[in-house]
Amino acid sequence: MISSAGQRPPVQDDFIPFAVPSIGQEEIDEVIDTLKSGWITTGPKTQTFEQDFRNYVGAEEAVAMHSCTGALHVALSAMGVGEGDEVIVPTMTFCSTANVVVHLGARVVLVDVGDDLNIDVASAADAITGRTKAIMPVHYAGHACDLDELYALAAQNGLNVIEDAAHAVGSEYDGEKIGSRMLGPAHLDGSDSRSVVAFSFYATKNMTTAEGGMAVATDEELVSRMRRLALHGMSRDAWKRYSDKGSWYYEVTETGYKYNMTDLQAALGLHQLRRLDSFIEKRSEYAEIYHEALGGIDALQSLPIRNNRRHAYHLFPVLVSEESPLSRDELIDELRDRNIGTSVHFIPVHLHPVYQREHGYQEGDFPNAERIFGRLFSLPLCPGMTESDVRYVAAHLADTLQR
Ligand SMILES: *Cc1c(COP(=O)(O)O)cnc(C)c1O
Numbered sequence: 001m002i003s004s005a006g007q008r009p010p011v012q013d014d015f016i017p018f019a020v021p022s023i024g025q026e027e028i029d030e031v032i033d034t035l036k037s038g039w040i041t042t043g044p045k046t047q048t049f050e051q052d053f054r055n056y057v058g059a060e061e062a063v064a065m066h067s068c069t070g071a072l073h074v075a076l077s078a079m080g081v082g083e084g085d086e087v088i089v090p091t092m093t094f095c096s097t098a099n100v101v102v103h104l105g106a107r108v109v110l111v112d113v114g115d116d117l118n119i120d121v122a123s124a125a126d127a128i129t130g131r132t133k134a135i136m137p138v139h140y141a142g143h144a145c146d147l148d149e150l151y152a153l154a155a156q157n158g159l160n161v162i163e164d165a166a167h168a169v170g171s172e173y174d175g176e177k178i179g180s181r182m183l184g185p186a187h188l189d190g191s192d193s194r195s196v197v198a199f200s201f202y203a204t205k206n207m208t209t210a211e212g213g214m215a216v217a218t219d220e221e222l223v224s225r226m227r228r229l230a231l232h233g234m235s236r237d238a239w240k241r242y243s244d245k246g247s248w249y250y251e252v253t254e255t256g257y258k259y260n261m262t263d264l265q266a267a268l269g270l271h272q273l274r275r276l277d278s279f280i281e282k283r284s285e286y287a288e289i290y291h292e293a294l295g296g297i298d299a300l301q302s303l304p305i306r307n308n309r310r311h312a313y314h315l316f317p318v319l320v321s322e323e324s325p326l327s328r329d330e331l332i333d334e335l336r337d338r339n340i341g342t343s344v345h346f347i348p349v350h351l352h353p354v355y356q357r358e359h360g361y362q363e364g365d366f367p368n369a370e371r372i373f374g375r376l377f378s379l380p381l382c383p384g385m386t387e388s389d390v391r392y393v394a395a396h397l398a399d400t401l402q403r
Contacts, residue, residue: 012339030045030267046260050062056273059217066211071198072096072097074259079133081133085132085134092140108359116306117141117372133159139163142312148174165179169199182218206314230259231260232255287311290393316379318377351373
């Protein structure tokens with residue numbers, strides 16, 4: 001159990017990294033099989049992975065990409081976002097959510113977040129202008145945004161929604177997986193709004209293909225445009241061109257990107273997806289241990305969790321409270337000295353030099369995000385940790401903060 005005052009916490013020689021991927025023998029065998037198969041880039045395994053993935057999240061269509069960043073970029077591009085348009089992005093996110101908007105020549109309209117670090121829907125509503133084309137909510141840490149409110153706002157204003165679900169594969173909102181709920185003509189909501197949900201399979205995410213991502217959507221035209229844009233804007237993909245049934249002919253119908261997923265990545269993804277629920281169970285068990293420990297540490301607080309959510313616990317963020325004898329930075333150093341790796345998610349986008357220099361943002365713009373950021377860090381959490389690793393971290397948090 002967690003050490004109480006007077007009891008020395010355990011000592012551990014090995015560094016506990018912030019996160020490591022869990023790769024099993026099945027993944028290794030599948031990668032070797034792919035290497036020996038003669039087809040290593042986009043092909044049959046990518047297609048199977050797309051089918052399995054859309055079955056898992058309950059989406060109609062899925063397009064595999066080389067990253068979540070690529071999926072976000074292609075989604076905006078397929079929706080026609082470009083110069084003169086505005087896109088609303090929460091400032092508390094990884095830079096790629098905002099960068100892709102800039103790549104398309106549109107304006108990034110940053111907004112503040114609520115105390116769960118998800119986009120503040122009222123701030124998003126205030127930021128809507130005649131030029132607003134889309135909102136990009138981020139399901140921070142794997143804790144879903146309020147999709148009822150966001151989708152209503154988008155539908156009322158004719159806006160598209162691109163969900164950055166980099167943390168949220170396996171997360172649920174109101175009993176539905178993130179990726180299953182969509183805006184679009186198929187949903188007869190009477191608006192022109194459409195949506196895309198983009199997932200990440202980066203090395204540290206809840207499931208990994210080393211690098212990788214997936215865009216899911218229902219709107220057929222949007223899906224075929226994303227597929228085309230992810231492969232140069234060509235009208236047919238390489239597999240179809242060169243397989244027995246294909247022909248050499250293709251047309252470039254618009255200037256696209258090179259964002260396709262390889263079968264080597266898909267080989268990893270096929271097995272990671274099958275193990276995803278067990279990964280999330282482990283993450284949730286460990287999160288429970290952290291929650292219990294934090295209950296006894298006044299110097300730390302966890303973030304609020306709303307009703308009707310299945311948290312995927314991609315991250316376990318904590319806030320250093322006013323009572324803490326150590327600042328956030330001092331605590332991170334102290335934990336590192338005790339062989340515990342932590343991280344900070346995220347430095348708000350508006351505090352990065354390029355967003356200040358080129359996009360007019362400055363310190364003070366988003367008080368809630370800034371106030372939280374100064375006290376925020378993430379505890380190590382991944383299924384590759386042992387329960388004793390997690391208890392070691394919990395014990396040392398208590399020991400560090402309650403001397
Ligand atoms: C990891 C991450 C991304 C980018 O994912 P990639 O697959 O590495 O491109 C985007 N948004 C958020 C919030 C992330 O954490």
